[in-house]
Amino acid sequence: MSTPSPFDLTRSSKAVEELLTLCKRRGRVLVLMQDNPDPDALASAMALRDLLQAELGKPVVIAYGGVCGRAENRAMMDLLSIEAHRITHSKASRFATVLMVDTQPAAGNNLAMTDQLVDGVIDHHTKARKTAGASPAFQDIRAEYGATSTILYEYLLAAEHQPSDNLATALFYGIQSDTLDLGRETLPADVKAFQNLFDQADIRKLSRIRHAPLPADYFEMLHESLESCVVAGNTVISVIQNSRNPDIFAEIADLMLRLEGIRCSVCYGLYNETIHLSVRTVDARSNAAERVTRVVRGLGSGGGHRTLAGGQIPAGPAPENRLATVHARILQVFAPNQPPRPLFTGPARL
Numbered sequence: 212m213s214t215p216s217p218f219d220l221t222r223s224s225k226a227v228e229e230l231l232t233l234c235k236r237r238g239r240v241l242v243l244m245q246d247n248p249d250p251d252a253l254a255s256a257m258a259l260r261d262l263l264q265a266e267l268g269k270p271v272v273i274a275y276g277g278v279c280g281r282a283e284n285r286a287m288m289d290l291l292s293i294e295a296h297r298i299t300h301s302k303a304s305r306f307a308t309v310l311m312v313d314t315q316p317a318a319g320n321n322l323a324m325t326d327q328l329v330d331g332v333i334d335h336h337t338k339a340r341k342t343a344g345a346s347p348a349f350q351d352i353r354a355e356y357g358a359t360s361t362i363l364y365e366y367l368l369a370a371e372h373q374p375s376d377n378l379a380t381a382l383f384y385g386i387q388s389d390t391l392d393l394g395r396e397t398l399p400a401d402v403k404a405f406q407n408l409f410d411q412a413d414i415r416k417l418s419r420i421r422h423a424p425l426p427a428d429y430f431e432m433l434h435e436s437l438e439s440c441v442v443a444g445n446t447v448i449s450v451i452q453n454s455r456n457p458d459i460f461a462e463i464a465d466l467m468l469r470l471e472g473i474r475c476s477v478c479y480g481l482y483n484e485t486i487h488l489s490v491r492t493v494d495a496r497s498n499a500a501e502r503v504t505r506v507v508r509g510l511g512s513g514g515g516h517r518t519l520a521g522g523q524i525p526a527g528p529a530p531e532n533r534l535a536t537v538h539a540r541i542l543q544v545f546a547p548n549q550p551p552r553p554l555f556t557g558p559a560r561l
């Protein structure tokens with residue numbers, strides 16, 4: 212007896228049909244990602260572009276509002292030929308159709324502060340509160356999925372679109388990185404997509420992406436984050452006062468979650484004029500998204516999943532004070548009544 216398919220192809224066929232109708236109108240199509248796209252976003256955008264281009268026979272542009280800073284992500288774009296452009300809000304608004312992947316209007320991490328710019332959303336994050344009221348014409352939000360790449364993989368299956376080797380590699384890496392090697396918040400659909408894509412993925416390219424050379428800057432920021440590290444209860448908190456790369460917070464939060472005895476990892480700091488906050492937890496009980504919402508309340512925006520979440524807070528005219536407020540809030544929310552102590556208490560240096 213064959214096992215039932217974990218994919219919801221009925222839902223995905225309907226979604227593809229609706230998307231095609233939406234994009235058939237005259238004018239150009241834009242696929243918009245977060246300001247600082249991660250591998251899941253890059254892979255999803257590429258899949259959507261390839262699918263729409265094949266079906267519609269017109270070019271589709273991929274863009275993001277900020278920077279793509281992480282060495283692995285840049286290598287991914289390079290090696291898998293994902294042509295993604297930096298764009299401004301006014302330029303984005305000149306496209307006839309704007310589709311958003313792996314994020315939502317008003318999530319706070321992208322160019323669209325309202326849904327007016329956006330015609331369609333494909334995402335696996337819980338519905339952003341502000342998006343809930345206003346609604347883009349097309350929405351496929353599956354919060355239970357481990358990666359947006361899995362949703363897009365279903366679209367390809369539903370449309371019988373054979374992915375290129377580069378696209379298969381991108382989707383495989385998107386699922387792998389968003390689910391921490393299938394270790395967090397995954398559905399059978401994520402596992403099956405991962406298995407299917409593995410056969411086609413270019414393992415050598417994948418290895419070059421995952422082990423991309425890291426700039427000295429990375430190690431400098433890592434150093435700062437380690438030096439600033441405090442532990443309060445079972446939460447580890449690290450700070451990078453002035454980051455040169457907005458992706459570093461998530462990277463460090465992931466790394467520090469591996470500290471023995473830790474159940475929750477928070478990394479935050481300033482990038483440009485915004486305080487970024489990244490949270491990882493070992494289990495869903497500590498509800499990272501809900502806690503981030505409490506940290507940013509009245510100051511900024513945030514959200515995500517039960518085991519990984521993030522937020523952004525404008526630093527304002529006095530960034531130092533705002534950073535101190537954020538630090539106090541983090542302690543209050545993640546480790547109430549637990550005095551923080553430095554992670555490193557070794558002998559004083561000479």
Ligand SMILES: [Mn+2]
Nearest residue numbers: 251313359389
């Ligand atoms: Mn994602």
